[in-house]
Amino acid sequence: MATARTSYLRAGLIHVALVSYTLIALFPVFLTLINSFKSRNAIFREPMAIPTPSTFSLVGYETVLKQGDFIGYFQNSLIVTVVSIAFVLLFGAMAAFALSEYRFRGNLLMGLYLALGIMIPIRLGTVAILQGMVAAGLVNTLTALVLVYTAQGLPLAIFILSEFMRTVSDDLKNAGRIDGLSEYAIFFRLVLPLVRPAMATVAVFTMIPIWNDLWFPLILAPGEETKTVTLGAQMFIGQFVTNWNAVLSALSLAILPVLVLYVIFSRQLIRGITSGAVK
Amino acid sequence: MSDIDTADPEIAPIKRPVRWHILVFLAPAFLVYTAIMILPLIETLRLSLYNLVDGETVFVGLANFVTLFSDPRLAANFWNALGNNLIFFVIHMLVQNPIGVALAAMLSVSKLRFATFYRTAIFVPTLLSFVIVGFIWKLILSPIWGIAPSMMDWVGLKWMFAPWLGKPESALITVSLISVWQYVGIPMMLIYAALLNIPDEVLEAAECDGITGWSQFWKIKLPLILPSIGIISILTFVGNFNAFDLIYTVQGALAGPDGSTDILGTLLYRTFFGFQNQMGDRSMGATIATVMFLIILAGVSLYLFVIQRRMRRYQF
Numbered sequence: 001m002a003t004a005r006t007s008y009l010r011a012g013l014i015h016v017a018l019v020s021y022t023l024i025a026l027f028p029v030f031l032t033l034i035n036s037f038k039s040r041n042a043i044f045r046e047p048m049a050i051p052t053p054s055t056f057s058l059v060g061y062e063t064v065l066k067q068g069d070f071i072g073y074f075q076n077s078l079i080v081t082v083v084s085i086a087f088v089l090l091f092g093a094m095a096a097f098a099l100s101e102y103r104f105r106g107n108l109l110m111g112l113y114l115a116l117g118i119m120i121p122i123r124l125g126t127v128a129i130l131q132g133m134v135a136a137g138l139v140n141t142l143t144a145l146v147l148v149y150t151a152q153g154l155p156l157a158i159f160i161l162s163e164f165m166r167t168v169s170d171d172l173k174n175a176g177r178i179d180g181l182s183e184y185a186i187f188f189r190l191v192l193p194l195v196r197p198a199m200a201t202v203a204v205f206t207m208i209p210i211w212n213d214l215w216f217p218l219i220l221a222p223g224e225e226t227k228t229v230t231l232g233a234q235m236f237i238g239q240f241v242t243n244w245n246a247v248l249s250a251l252s253l254a255i256l257p258v259l260v261l262y263v264i265f266s267r268q269l270i271r272g273i274t275s276g277a278v279k
Numbered sequence: 280m281s282d283i284d285t286a287d288p289e290i291a292p293i294k295r296p297v298r299w300h301i302l303v304f305l306a307p308a309f310l311v312y313t314a315i316m317i318l319p320l321i322e323t324l325r326l327s328l329y330n331l332v333d334g335e336t337v338f339v340g341l342a343n344f345v346t347l348f349s350d351p352r353l354a355a356n357f358w359n360a361l362g363n364n365l366i367f368f369v370i371h372m373l374v375q376n377p378i379g380v381a382l383a384a385m386l387s388v389s390k391l392r393f394a395t396f397y398r399t400a401i402f403v404p405t406l407l408s409f410v411i412v413g414f415i416w417k418l419i420l421s422p423i424w425g426i427a428p429s430m431m432d433w434v435g436l437k438w439m440f441a442p443w444l445g446k447p448e449s450a451l452i453t454v455s456l457i458s459v460w461q462y463v464g465i466p467m468m469l470i471y472a473a474l475l476n477i478p479d480e481v482l483e484a485a486e487c488d489g490i491t492g493w494s495q496f497w498k499i500k501l502p503l504i505l506p507s508i509g510i511i512s513i514l515t516f517v518g519n520f521n522a523f524d525l526i527y528t529v530q531g532a533l534a535g536p537d538g539s540t541d542i543l544g545t546l547l548y549r550t551f552f553g554f555q556n557q558m559g560d561r562s563m564g565a566t567i568a569t570v571m572f573l574i575i576l577a578g579v580s581l582y583l584f585v586i587q588r589r590m591r592r593y594q595f
Contacts, residue, residue: 125319212408
């Protein structure tokens with residue numbers, strides 16, 4: 001009886017602690033979202049209130065869409081993110097397959113070489129990356145960003161995918177070889193479909209830092225044509241500091257796609273983390 | 280492994296056709312990674328040994344480092360940034376990781392209701408970009424909007440409110456705590472995963488011996504998740520000594536007020552690109568990047584060769 005009561009008490013305390021932390025985590029985001037739909041007066045008079053018909057206003061969003069080319073920024077971010085992820089997954093899976101499937105001289109060394117980038121941030125090479133991009137005429141192009149993000153995403157992708165590829169059964173691959181499949185066909189038609197869940201995990205891990213990055217867009221592609229959402233929002237807010245409606249709306253526009261994607265992929269992401277994909 | 284390759288070439292010197300497919304599989308990743316990541320990194324390290332003298336790039340040895348450590352203005356900036364970066368890291372280790380462990384420990388309590396919801400919600404800030412997080416907190420802490428003071432008023436702490444981001448003595452701590460708020464999800468998730476991997480038999484055995492609740496956490500679970508705590512520590516270290524975005528967004532490139540939030544990332548940016556009346560300096564930028572590289576390398580090596588080796592790992 002006593003133990004039952006203490007365990008109820010304990011569960012209650014745990015819930016109190018977790019609910020409070022959840023509030024701390026979500027409150028700032030919630031506050032931004034609700035205030036972006038309010039008129040300027042309401043933002044200051046009752047910042048905590050949910051927008052009512054009398055305080056509802058879209059003036060912030062109007063300013064944002066008129067003044068900044070947010071649709072263009074979204075397009076840029078989307079192109080950069082999707083193309084980079086595609087390259088990371090394709091090249092990463094190919095390299096992971098080579099490392100996990102074949103024994104050849106230098107295999108271990110190659111694996112270590114490719115894993116270096118997990119710990120050493122690519123940012124430290126910025127000085128020379130910029131120099132190289134200038135020499136190649138790629139400054140202010142989305143190509144420059146795609147190249148950098150592909151290189152940045154590869155080490156972790158190869159590491160995670162080769163762990164998973166080791167679990168694909170040898171019998172299956174050997175059966176394919178006996179049936180006369182080439183090594184390429186074995187990779188593309190037998191192995192890739194089997195590691196699809198791991199690919200999804202890698203895609204999510206690769207996506208977040210690319211979508212959120214400010215450093216490389218700021219340095220490699222700051223032009224109006226190639227601004228990503230993160231950089232666009234940063235610069236827009238910098239110009240409109242005093243226009244609270246516009247600032248809050250710009251922030252909400254930058255939050256929403258991430259939130260929507262998270263709601264769709266959160267299971268995948270959390271399963272990926274908790275299944276020990278990153279160890 | 281593959282059946283093609285079971286024979287050791289030393290023992291059976293049969294001439295094998297070159298396995299081109301291995302090369303094809305490895306080449307794209309190897310080329311992109313080498314060209315965009317490794318070569319620029321090496322080039323940056325090399326550039327730190329060169330400088331412009333009379334308009335020409337010449338080899339100057341370690342002169343750039345001597346300048347960085349001893350030039351009155353530059354050295355002051357550098358030591359200030361390094362010191363701030365250390366404080367930034369210490370705050371993360373003392374606040375972010377313990378909170379992360381505590382949240383994970385609570386989430387992993389068996390049969391806890393709504394655990395998925397809590398986990399999903401607490402991870403939300405981690406997904407947002409620094410730009411969003413930085414501006415949101417700037418607005419909340421702004422005395423103009425008054426969200427923070429009025430919330431503190433509810434609990435009777437209004438007198439404690441100050442424009443924390445604007446004061447040199449509190450700005451760095453405030454920025455660090457914002458970063459902690461954003462990143463607490465990562466230690467939480469990794470520790471949570473580690474806790475879930477502890478086999479039930481171990482915990483049942485502990486319960487049979489009368490070790491439950493608090494003492495179970497300290498005596499059984501914590502020693503078992505130590506390797507994961509090691510990993511989050513090194514991830515925090517690398518992330519912190521490479522941080523830039525949040526400070527740039529919240530306090531600008533000058534990392535004000537009065538350089539009190541300047542860390543190595545913002546110093547690198549200002550030195551390399553120049554800011555206001557200061558000219559950009561490529562060699563000095565490369566020098567700072569090299570110092571950051573050495574700091575991160577030292578941390579990672581310490582972890583890989585000393586801490587990880589000593590750590591006892593349990594196999595189940």
